[in-house]
Amino acid sequence: MNLILETDRLLLRPLELSDAEAMFAMDSNPEVHKYLWQQPTQKVEETIKTIENVRSQYERNSIGRFATILKETGEFIGWTGIKYIDDHVENGNINFYDYGYRLNEKFWGKGYATEASVVWLDYGFNQMNIDKMNAYTHSENGASNHILQKVGMNFMEEYLDKDGVLWKWWLMENPND
Incomplete structure (x- = not known):
């Protein structure tokens, strides 16, 4: 896959095996x-x-989570991106587009997740022509829940997973439809 996206501070590129040590950390x-x-x-x-x-x-799906690199230093700060969920059921759904991110702790609170989210949602709706994007977050993860709301996702409902953990289900419909 040769897609590369950029923001002012971030480079978003496919994950590579050379990312393993930083991702493991x-x-x-x-x-x-x-x-x-x-x-x-x-x-x-x-x-x-x-x-x-x-x-x-x-x-398989022409999309997936991408390495998220800090342009200034070249550091791997985590992953962000769109994933097509076709391998498990989540909140009664399968075969849907999910937006997600995970950043290394030392990069939290700097606006990187929001910055990447804006670019990914734009790409998903304007380049991939996705009708709707979902996301799910732990109900107590205030930072992630705030980011999703800030970038325009709508909280739909809370649900329990198979282990009885409470999650929030988010949805954003393509604004171009």
């Missing part, structure tokens, strides 16, 4: 997983498998 941090599934990555080999899985999504 992010995903092995328990704070990063506080509002996820409480399962920080234990070995870099798990991260390599994740990157290989994402790269197969690029081939």
Whole structure:
């Protein structure tokens, strides 16, 4: 996949195996997983498998999560992007576009997730012509919930996952329709 998106401060490009160490550093941090599934990555080999899985999504769906790089320093700060959910049911849904992001803790609170979100939503609606974009966040993740609201996503409902954890379901319809 050769898509590259840019913002003022960020470069968004396909994940590569060379991102494994930086991605492992992010995903092995328990704070990063506080509002996820409480399962920080234990070995870099798990991260390599994740990157290989994402790269197969690029081939299968022509989209997936992208490495998010700080232009100023070239640092991998996390991943952002659109994923086509076709491998599991979420809140009773399958075969839908999901917007998501995960940043390394040291890059939180700097506006990077918002900056990337604006570009990704624009790309999804204006280049991919997606009718609607969903997102889901842990109900207690105030920062992520605030970002999604700020970029124009609409909170639809709360739901319990299979483990009884409360999540928020978000939706944004294509403003061009």
